[in-house]
Amino acid sequence: MWVPVVKKISQIGYSISLLTLILAFFVLLSIKKLRCPRNNLHLHLFTSFMLRAAMYLLKDVLFVRGVGLPFDVNVEEDGAVEFIPGRSNWECKLIISLWQYSIMANYSWILMEGLYLHNLIFLALFSDNSAITLYVALGWGLPASVVLPWVIGRRYFDNKYCWTVNDHDAVYYVVRIPTIITVLLSFGLFVNIARVLLVKMQASVQVQRRSMRYKRWARSTMVLVPLFGTHYALFLLFSVGIDRNELLEVVWLVLDQTFASIQGCLVALLYCLLTREVRVELRRRWQSTRAVWGGRRSSRRPGSLLQSGPTAPTVCRPVPPFHHNNDLPHQVRQRPETPSKKKLRFQISGHMELDPLPDDVIDTGLLDDSKNKDVEVQSMAGLTGLTVAARTKGSEAQSWV
Numbered sequence: 250m251w252v253p254v255v256k257k258i259s260q261i262g263y264s265i266s267l268l269t270l271i272l273a274f275f276v277l278l279s280i281k282k283l284r285c286p287r288n289n290l291h292l293h294l295f296t297s298f299m300l301r302a303a304m305y306l307l308k309d310v311l312f313v314r315g316v317g318l319p320f321d322v323n324v325e326e327d328g329a330v331e332f333i334p335g336r337s338n339w340e341c342k343l344i345i346s347l348w349q350y351s352i353m354a355n356y357s358w359i360l361m362e363g364l365y366l367h368n369l370i371f372l373a374l375f376s377d378n379s380a381i382t383l384y385v386a387l388g389w390g391l392p393a394s395v396v397l398p399w400v401i402g403r404r405y406f407d408n409k410y411c412w413t414v415n416d417h418d419a420v421y422y423v424v425r426i427p428t429i430i431t432v433l434l435s436f437g438l439f440v441n442i443a444r445v446l447l448v449k450m451q452a453s454v455q456v457q458r459r460s461m462r463y464k465r466w467a468r469s470t471m472v473l474v475p476l477f478g479t480h481y482a483l484f485l486l487f488s489v490g491i492d493r494n495e496l497l498e499v500v501w502l503v504l505d506q507t508f509a510s511i512q513g514c515l516v517a518l519l520y521c522l523l524t525r526e527v528r529v530e531l532r533r534r535w536q537s538t539r540a541v542w543g544g545r546r547s548s549r550r551p552g553s554l555l556q557s558g559p560t561a562p563t564v565c566r567p568v569p570p571f572h573h574n575n576d577l578p579h580q581v582r583q584r585p586e587t588p589s590k591k592k593l594r595f596q597i598s599g600h601m602e603l604d605p606l607p608d609d610v611i612d613t614g615l616l617d618d619s620k621n622k623d624v625e626v627q628s629m630a631g632l633t634g635l636t637v638a639a640r641t642k643g644s645e646a647q648s649w650v
Contacts, residue, residue, distance in 0.1 A: 255506050258507055259309075266513030274299070277291060277292055283526065291520055294362055295517060299513070301351040308348055316332075317410060332410050338410060341412075349396050349399065349424060353391075353395050353424065356435075356478070357431060359431075361388040363438040367442060395427045435478050435479075435481075436478075436479055442473065450463075480512075484505045
């Protein structure tokens with residue numbers, strides 16, 4: 250009864266996540282100003298989510314009732330599915346193996362993101378300009394080291410049908426135990442970071458209402474939930490007693506599939522599409538495109554001063570550079586005409602001022618005023634909720650969005 254509902258929820262969630270992740274991936278990849286180790290790490294995380302969503306949708310389309318491929322099974326009149334004897338079923342086994350790897354890679358990259366942020370805050374060994382080669386190797390290598398033994402165990406000890414059912418618990422726990430360990434490690438990193446943010450908030454010397462401080466801390470902490478996959482740990486604890494209650498099992502299944510399918514969409518929004526740096530760059534691109542196309546249209550307009558001709562002077566109006574607050578003044582002044590030179594001369598003058606970080610980006614309620622410490626942890630809560638910066642000796646700051 251509830252299986253079609255859960256299946257439809259998963260289909261919609263993974264489809265939305267896949268589209269959102271593709272958009273976020275190409276945004277980070279196409280804008281050169283956004284390329285940094287932190288965003289490169291996000292690209293790998295987005296890739297793992299896209300791989301998981303694509304493999305789920307592919308398996309859902311190709312498999313007959315989630316059991317096997319159409320040429321490997323026969324569907325009886327009563328709806329029962331039976332495998333055709335004498336076939337190796339290697340095609341569906343390959344798909345299931347890739348599906349298993351996509352799940353493990355997704356858990357692994359959630360852990361890599363947590364490790365990167367944890368090291369950036371606590372160890373101060375890595376700055377935002379540090380290499381992420383080790384994280385990339387672990388993010389894609391650890392899942393392979395788990396799935397490969399699982400494939401060997403399946404091949405020699407549980408080689409039945411399309412590897413969609415488990416008859417030997419030992420082979421099943423080859424992937425189950427590493428998954429549980431990864432989820433618990435990510436949850437531990439999440440709790441530790443949330444604890445440090447709470448300590449920073451309580452140690453702040455700024456005068457602020459207690460309720461406002463806790464509200465900002467809660468908002469900053471909640472933004473980390475989809476990044477660290479905290480819901481997996483909660484559902485893992487929740488799944489202990491589901492076998493004893495059918496209603497509890499249905500609720501757990503619906504919640505687990507819902508959060509698992511839309512997690513990629515939430516990560517793409519919170520850590521790419523809704524971040525301030527991405528919105529600023531997209532706004533600049535849009536304004537630059539409008540200015541270019543607006544200049545072309547005005548140049549083609551009949552009777553325009555910009556129209557080239559033998560009697561009309563050619564006036565070049567440079568496209569003004571764009572600032573993030575769009576308030577850069579540009580003035581065009583015409584020099585006085587001299588008897589020797591009667592040509593029109595134009596002088597472009599302007600100035601650029603870099604605004605300080607606005608108050609809605611830096612969550613001052615979670616900061617202290619100390620500048621003599623070697624490492625300061627700053628919690629920046631803007632639209633996305635949290636930006637963590639590690640500043641060494643009060644000089645250069647590296648941000649985490």
